[in-house]
Structure formats: structure tokens, C-alpha cells
Amino acid sequence: QVQLQESGPGLVKPSETLSLTCAVSGVSISSSYWWSWVRQAPGKGLEWIGEIYHSGNTNYNPSLKSRVTISIDKSKNQFSLNLNSVTAADTAVYYCAKVVVVSWFDPWGQGNLVTVSS
Amino acid sequence: EIVLTQSPATLSVSPGERATLSCRASQSVSNNLAWYQQKPGQAPRLLIYSTSTRATGIPARFSGGGFGTEFTLTISSLQSDDFALYYCQQCSEWPRTFGQGTKVEIK
Numbered sequence: 001q002v003q004l005q006e007s008g009p010g011l012v013k014p015s016e017t018l019s020l021t022c023a024v025s026g027v028s029i030s031s032s033y034w035w036s037w038v039r040q041a042p043g044k045g046l047e048w049i050g051e052i053y054h055s056g057n058t059n060y061n062p063s064l065k066s067r068v069t070i071s072i073d074k075s076k077n078q079f080s081l082n083l084n085s086v087t088a089a090d091t092a093v094y095y096c097a098k099v100v101v102v103s104w105f106d107p108w109g110q111g112n113l114v115t116v117s118s
Numbered sequence: 119e120i121v122l123t124q125s126p127a128t129l130s131v132s133p134g135e136r137a138t139l140s141c142r143a144s145q146s147v148s149n150n151l152a153w154y155q156q157k158p159g160q161a162p163r164l165l166i167y168s169t170s171t172r173a174t175g176i177p178a179r180f181s182g183g184g185f186g187t188e189f190t191l192t193i194s195s196l197q198s199d200d201f202a203l204y205y206c207q208q209c210s211e212w213p214r215t216f217g218q219g220t221k222v223e224i225k
Contacts, residue, residue: 036214046162046205046207047216060213061213095161095162101167103167104167104207105152105207106173107161110161111161
């Protein structure tokens with residue numbers, strides 16, 4: 001059974017970098033899947049951030065591309081999200097997910113609420 | 119980017135009744151559309167992919183249809199567990215995008 005678990009600080013100061021990690025269990029991160037980050041601002045809809053393949057290839061949302069880096073650590077079976085120069089608008093629950101057939105998100109992690117505030 | 123518009127924003131339905139949710143794409147996504155269910159405080163769960171294929175473990179009362187720019191999610195007989203938020207998502211182009219959601223509430 002594939003499971004994903006996000007971890008990272010729940011509070012980040014404005015202008016700093018948000019860093020989250022997604023630990024994957026039940027499947028090798030080097031399998032033929034992409035791995036993705038999606039966020040959801042409080043009371044709002046879902047926004048795709050980007051994705052990574054075990055080769056290191058990435059795709060990013062153009063709206064965030066200048067501030068986002070997604071990386072992968074095959075030795076730890078996990079992948080990470082860095083979002084720099086954060087503002088209050090980046091306050092959200094951040095989810096990691098496995099991408100099926102380069103298309104669908106399944107399953108999802110439980111989510112990690114990150115608040116940007118001084 | 120492809121914009122997905124869901125309607126209605128809120129759907130009030132009695133248990134046992136049929137619910138039909140709509141998702142319209144700003145340009146054709148072929149059959150590259152999925153549906154997710156989200157309950158308060160939980161992560162989204164994949165219900166339907168490739169427009170009409172139910173994900174593993176999803177009951178047969180959930181069905182999807184459509185093609186191109188017009189899609190529907192139908193719940194044939196609403197159970198108490200089905201009252202939730204529903205999102206559509208396209209994977210025809212990057213960036214992947216989601217609709218704004220339809221809340222299915224108890225009438």
C-alpha cells in the first residue's frame with residue numbers, strides 16, 4: 001500500500017523559504033511515476049505546484065516557477081519542495097501526491113499546513 | 119492554461135437522490151479529466167480518471183461522462199458518506215489545473 005507523508009515547519013516568516021519533505025512508503029520513488037506537490041489555501045481550491053521524476057526531470061506551474069524547486073532523494077525514498085520569497089498568499093495546506101500515468105494524483109499525503117507570518 | 123469551471127457551486131440533495139455535477143473546460147481536454155472527493159480536514163481522494171474509469175475501491179454509484187469540454191460526475195443515489203466537496207482536474211496540458219469545486223450538501 002502506497003503512502004505519502006509530508007513533514008516540515010508549520011510557520012514560515014515572510015520573505016523566507018518554505019521547505020517541505022514527502023516521505024514515500026510502499027513503492028520505490030525510482031519507479032515509473034512522477035511525484036507532485038499541490039497546495040490549497042484556506043477555504044480555497046487546489047493549485048498544482050509542480051512534479052518530479054526520479055531522473056530529476058521536473059515540471060512547474062508557470063505561476064510559481066521562478067520561486068519553486070522540487071528535488072528528489074532516492075536514497076531516502078523521498079522528495080522535497082522549496083518555495084522561496086514567501087508571502088502571506090503562500091499560506092496553505094501543502095499536499096504531496098503520486099502521479100499516475102503522468103496524469104492523476106493518487107494517493108495523496110495527509111497535508112501539511114504552512115502559515116506565512118512574522 | 120486550461121480553466122475548468124464547475125457548476126453549481128453548491129448542490130443541495132436529499133439522501134437517496136441523484137446528483138449531477140458539471141465541469142466545463144476552456145478548451146478541449148479530450149478524455150483527460152479526473153474527479154476527486156474531499157471531506158473536511160482530509161486530502162482529496164481520486165474517484166474517476168480518464169473521464170469515466172472508477173478508481174480502485176470507488177462504488178459503482180459514482181459515474182463520469184463527457185468528452186472535449188463538457189463533463190459530468192453523477193452520484194446515482196447519495197449516501198451520507200457522499201456529502202463532500204468535489205473537484206475536477208485536467209491532465210491534457212501543463213500546468214495541471216483544477217476546477218473551483220462543487221459542494222454537495224444535505225437538503
